[in-house]
Amino acid sequence: MDLLRFPTFRACNVIIVHTGYPYHAEAGYMANMLPRVYCDVSEGIPFASSAAKRIFLETMEMAPISKVVFGTDGYTLPEINFAGTMLGKQALGAALDELVAANFLDEDEAYEAAGWILAGTARRLYKMDA
Numbered sequence: 001m002d003l004l005r006f007p008t009f010r011a012c013n014v015i016i017v018h019t020g021y022p023y024h025a026e027a028g029y030m031a032n033m034l035p036r037v038y039c040d041v042s043e044g045i046p047f048a049s050s051a052a053k054r055i056f057l058e059t060m061e062m063a064p065i066s067k068v069v070f071g072t073d074g075y076t077l078p079e080i081n082f083a084g085t086m087l088g089k090q091a092l093g094a095a096l097d098e099l100v101a102a103n104f105l106d107e108d109e110a111y112e113a114a115g116w117i118l119a120g121t122a123r124r125l126y127k128m129d130a
Contacts, residue, residue, distance in 0.1 A: 015125070017040045017043075019055065025062055027059065028061065031062070031068075032064060032067075038067045042072060046074075046087050046088075053091040053098075056068075056091055065116050068117045069117070070117050072085055092117060096110040
């Protein structure tokens with residue numbers, strides 16, 4: 001983490017791929033503490049599928065929602081991308097539902113969070129809207 005504080009690296013965006021799984025909470029902490037660090041949650045989806053909701057919750061517990069990036073980790077077969085997308089949306093929905101039920105977010109904030117995680121953050125990072 002100290003390396004990212006050096007002046008040489010301050011202008012670099014750093015994406016912690018696979019959210020550092022199984023250290024996703026720590027990765028979320030780094031995203032919270034360092035202005036240009038982001039978390040990509042792709043390792044947990046689809047490969048740690050039963051843990052996907054927990055990974056989302058624990059990452060969002062520490063990281064700002066606008067610094068969490070969705071990914072499917074589908075690097076071989078197209079079916080992995082499809083399965084990862086379906087599982088990821090389901091797990092994210094369940095995680096956000098839990099946060100709404102606990103009054104951490106209201107419904108509008110949950111929809112906004114989903115928009116950032118599923119597309120908005122990646123678009124901003126990769127300058128896709130420019």
